[in-house]
Amino acid sequence: MRKVLSIATIMLGALAVSAQNDAIAKRVFNVKHQPEFVDNHSYKVFYLSDGKVYNLMNFKLSDKAKNISQMAIQPGGATCAILINDTQDTKVEIYDTETTNKLISRINDTEMLQTAICYSPDGKTLAVGNTGNEVRLYDTKQHAIYGIISTGITPQGIALSENNYFMAISNGSVIEIWNHQNNSLRATLPCGANITSLTFSPDNSMLAVTSVDGNVKVYDTETFSDYPLYSYTGMGNALSSHFHPDNKYLGIVKDDKTILLQNVHNTMDVREIISYNGGIHNMRFVRDINNPEKEFILYTSSVGIIMQQLTDLNPNYNQLLSQRVNERMNEWMKMMEGESLEDYRIRVNEETRAQQMMIFENEIATEMAGDLIAAETISLGGFNQEKNLLTLDFGGMPSIALEVPQNELSSFNNPSNLRFENTIYGLNDKDQFEVIYTEVFNSETGKTYTYNNLDRKPISFDDDFVPFEVIDQANMDQIKLEGIKNDIVETAKTENLISDNTHIDVNTEVLSDVDANGKRILNYKIGYKYEVEKNFSAKEDFPSGKYIITESNAAMSMLAIINKAFSSDFAQYIKPGKRVRVKITGSADASPILNRIRYNGCYGDFNNELVYKNGQLSNISVNKASGIKENDQLAFLRAMGVKDYIDNNITELKTMDCEYQYNIELATKKGGEFRRISVEFLFIDAIEKQ
Numbered sequence: 001m002r003k004v005l006s007i008a009t010i011m012l013g014a015l016a017v018s019a020q021n022d023a024i025a026k027r028v029f030n031v032k033h034q035p036e037f038v039d040n041h042s043y044k045v046f047y048l049s050d051g052k053v054y055n056l057m058n059f060k061l062s063d064k065a066k067n068i069s070q071m072a073i074q075p076g077g078a079t080c081a082i083l084i085n086d087t088q089d090t091k092v093e094i095y096d097t098e099t100t101n102k103l104i105s106r107i108n109d110t111e112m113l114q115t116a117i118c119y120s121p122d123g124k125t126l127a128v129g130n131t132g133n134e135v136r137l138y139d140t141k142q143h144a145i146y147g148i149i150s151t152g153i154t155p156q157g158i159a160l161s162e163n164n165y166f167m168a169i170s171n172g173s174v175i176e177i178w179n180h181q182n183n184s185l186r187a188t189l190p191c192g193a194n195i196t197s198l199t200f201s202p203d204n205s206m207l208a209v210t211s212v213d214g215n216v217k218v219y220d221t222e223t224f225s226d227y228p229l230y231s232y233t234g235m236g237n238a239l240s241s242h243f244h245p246d247n248k249y250l251g252i253v254k255d256d257k258t259i260l261l262q263n264v265h266n267t268m269d270v271r272e273i274i275s276y277n278g279g280i281h282n283m284r285f286v287r288d289i290n291n292p293e294k295e296f297i298l299y300t301s302s303v304g305i306i307m308q309q310l311t312d313l314n315p316n317y318n319q320l321l322s323q324r325v326n327e328r329m330n331e332w333m334k335m336m337e338g339e340s341l342e343d344y345r346i347r348v349n350e351e352t353r354a355q356q357m358m359i360f361e362n363e364i365a366t367e368m369a370g371d372l373i374a375a376e377t378i379s380l381g382g383f384n385q386e387k388n389l390l391t392l393d394f395g396g397m398p399s400i401a402l403e404v405p406q407n408e409l410s411s412f413n414n415p416s417n418l419r420f421e422n423t424i425y426g427l428n429d430k431d432q433f434e435v436i437y438t439e440v441f442n443s444e445t446g447k448t449y450t451y452n453n454l455d456r457k458p459i460s461f462d463d464d465f466v467p468f469e470v471i472d473q474a475n476m477d478q479i480k481l482e483g484i485k486n487d488i489v490e491t492a493k494t495e496n497l498i499s500d501n502t503h504i505d506v507n508t509e510v511l512s513d514v515d516a517n518g519k520r521i522l523n524y525k526i527g528y529k530y531e532v533e534k535n536f537s538a539k540e541d542f543p544s545g546k547y548i549i550t551e552s553n554a555a556m557s558m559l560a561i562i563n564k565a566f567s568s569d570f571a572q573y574i575k576p577g578k579r580v581r582v583k584i585t586g587s588a589d590a591s592p593i594l595n596r597i598r599y600n601g602c603y604g605d606f607n608n609e610l611v612y613k614n615g616q617l618s619n620i621s622v623n624k625a626s627g628i629k630e631n632d633q634l635a636f637l638r639a640m641g642v643k644d645y646i647d648n649n650i651t652e653l654k655t656m657d658c659e660y661q662y663n664i665e666l667a668t669k670k671g672g673e674f675r676r677i678s679v680e681f682l683f684i685d686a687i688e689k690q
Helices: 008-021 317-332 341-347 352-368 404-413 468-494 553-566 569-573 631-649 651-655
Strands: 024-029 037-041 044-049 052-055 068-073 080-086 090-096 103-107 114-119 125-130 133-138 145-150 159-162 166-171 172-180 184-191 197-198 206-211 216-220 230-232 240-243 250-255 259-261 271-272 285-289 292-299 305-311 379-384 391-392 400-403 417-428 433-443 449-450 500-515 519-532 579-588 606-613 616-622 657-666 675-681
Touching: 024 037, 037 068, 037 271, 037 285, 044 068, 044 305, 052 068, 068 114, 080 114, 090 114, 090 125, 103 500, 114 159, 114 519, 125 159, 159 197, 206 240, 216 250, 240 285, 250 285, 250 433, 259 292, 317 352, 317 417, 352 417, 352 433, 379 404, 400 449, 404 433, 468 500, 468 519, 468 553, 468 569, 500 553, 519 553, 519 569, 553 569, 553 631, 553 675, 579 631, 606 631, 616 631, 631 651, 631 657, 631 675
Parallel strands: 579 657, 606 657
Antiparallel strands: 024 305, 037 044, 044 052, 068 080, 080 090, 090 103, 114 125, 125 133, 133 145, 159 166, 166 172, 172 184, 197 206, 206 216, 216 230, 240 250, 250 259, 259 271, 285 292, 292 305, 379 391, 391 400, 417 433, 433 449, 500 519, 519 675, 579 675, 606 616
């Protein structure tokens, strides 16, 4: 058995050298076999060629496996699933990605031929289609079957959404959309031509479909209307597509020489990547798991496999704006300390909520834009004599129209005489910054002309606001939770477990959402986190190298708050059969582990457990025999301590459909203040609308 050498270090080194020579870092891997398909997890890359699967060092995944027609890397990176087409039979095999010829499992539990494979983006499910018009669902730990979807078509392509709400299945020119929560048919979409690929956006809001007639259709997952949200034509053979992690650009393989990076909101914003030697079959976006700001595009070519750094894609400004506006609004809508309910309802109502959202959006958009006008080339556009409106054109932004008397037009002939003051920017539905207010001073006339479009509808405005009676309830809950926190914190201080140097925060929030059937629902989130000030962590939080939850007084105090809350006022949200997502984050500082730390096995052994690191799915292994060698493992075990506490103390949660998500955060600095834990409970469809 041969060990597959790690390619991550090789990749990083090669790209760094290339970056010194090129404006855009680009690395061509001259693999020995012509790549027909490529898949990856971060820098772990495998490719399919002539019925066999190889890594970038040209090691075979399996010496025995031949006639492979499809392959898929598990999103966590631990395994690779392959679909083998023999003459009279098909089978799916799952291999370890770190070691050649290491077969993990074989799936061949049906008399029908298997036709398609796909991993869910959370790495927990492997979907396998067959000629019996089925999609069989397997968990990725034991590879045991846990569900069967009886479709109306033989699956040739399968895609699952990040939130596990949707499964898209294609055959020929027909797509079936299934509600993955209850295995019911949600919609059937006719495509008009043979489908070449299906892909969901990372935020679950869009499904992109490419077809051989050169059409790319992007559907809204809230409605799955027959009429696409966006549609692009003239895309060559439209071989495949893949969404950028920020949900703004769609990578489209137009033909074997061309990849288009299409802004889905703006047809005019499209970038082109050319491989003159041809050989492009599919592509992937890649983010460095240790440095998410580094982005690459990975694709096949006739000269090998290419990894090219992306440096000029614009951020998804609307997504960032909405996130920041929501954060500000959540704080603004909470009752202030000492504020009476009467005063709160005067400050926060339907009218003031919309006004405040607009204020926050304008402030944040203007801050994000910076002084864009200063970098623009300003020119004069047309003049509307009836309304006395003069158009000012900007090179990279939408134009504005100023009210200017006709006898003053000549004073605008030299745009350098114009000075823009008190400018406010907004974002439009094409994700472009635009001027929504400015005062234009004309030095020739000494007059100021005002452009005012502040009354436009904000981009972040949600027509389906959370009802005020629900907000009132959340505010009351917040007060109760603060009271529970204060009682437990004071007790812990009295017992000298923690001091004023430990800060525990609790938070309640109601979130508007859409379920897998497109119905608007209200989710309820309860968050707990703590921080311990520098120089006090060794006594009040985890000492260096420690992970057992009882070794942190701060963590145990936070967990006591959770326990008391769910045994009293917040027990109402624990409803048998309902869904709850529990997100636990453990962290570690940058202190190196020079000698192996003994692990006593108190939380069990873990083999390729799925975790999110820096927001990207990965996997981690910890066991009693090997101990703890990396800070990732230390952070993970701290998170598992929370899971263990919840299992043993909040047993009522076991009556719910409980989904755990583990996150690890590694600080770039040393210090005990970076060892901390947080936990969020998101109760799905928890509150009935009145």
